Amino acid sequence: MPADDAATFDEHRGYLFGVAYRMLSSAADAEDVVQEAFLRWSAAPRDDIDAPRGFLTTIVVRLCLDELRSARVRRETYVGPWLPEPLVVDEDDPANAVELADSLSLAFLVVLEELAPAERAAFLLHDVFEYGYPEIASMLGRQEPACRQLVSRARQRVGDRHRRFDADRAMGQQLATRFVVACSTGDVDQLMDLLAEDVVVWTDGGGKARAARNPIYGAAKSIRFLVAITQDVPATATVRQTLVNGQPGVLIVEGDAVTTAVALDIIDGVVVGVRVVANPDKLAAIRP
Missing domain, CATH: 3.10.450.50 (Nuclear Transport Factor 2; Chain: A,)
Incomplete structure (x- = not known):
């Protein structure tokens, strides 16, 4: 792989991990997804890639959707209360910025577990990572109105259960x-x-x-x-x-x-x- 392509991926690695972790609630699974995304990025023809960030996000989201379907089955037999895999990062890490930390809390991730995989993806892409519906439709391979419905249903299900914690x-x-x-x-x-x-x-x-x-x-x-x-x-x-x-x-x-x-x-x-x-x-x- 050319050095420039590797550098481009590394530039987005932290962001891609953030997407995958919020989708999967597991740091280990998120790392696996990011590594698989790197392999697919390495093999992809560059002529087909207009926007690397969007291309990589699409790969990660689709890999996460596949993983979520099997993860839901595993959690049905889990012993006792299930909590996400904790994530500890440096205080100066961009992931700990107040506007993103709210979507990183264990409480929020537990609420996301109530959503269907496609609802979770659409909701996170729109409300957390601020993608527009045309981009989300392309990433999920769905029509734009369907993506709007996914986000709407997700918001209704999350509702007041997403409590805002003190930011101080x-x-x-x-x-x-x-x-x-x-x-x-x-x-x-x-x-x-x-x-x-x-x-x-x-x-x-x-x-x-x-x-x-x-x-x-x-x-x-x-x-x-x-x-x-x-x-x-x-x-x-x-x-x-x-x-x-x-x-x-x-x-x-x-x-x-x-x-x-x-x-x-x-x-x-x-x-x-x-x-x-x-x-x-x-x-x-x-x-x-």
């Missing part, structure tokens, strides 16, 4: 610090101040790590659970605060592996949701 990162990280300290010391009063009365805790162990088999509702039950699982963390483990899917979060690291990732949903200065991923298969790609 400094405040969020301070709250995360207090959350970690309160959990580790068993400070119930502090946790009552930090958590909303109707907070929900989701834990994803996939049958391979300790986790609640159902969501936990309410502050009192959530606090008991959070304090209990924190007490099980080995004394040799380290706790690192970071952004998990653009949200204030925490990684628990044991040795050279991340064993738990936690993302906090924060609205009006209180935690309304705690999403805990402990399934080792979903954490393997995160660097400690």
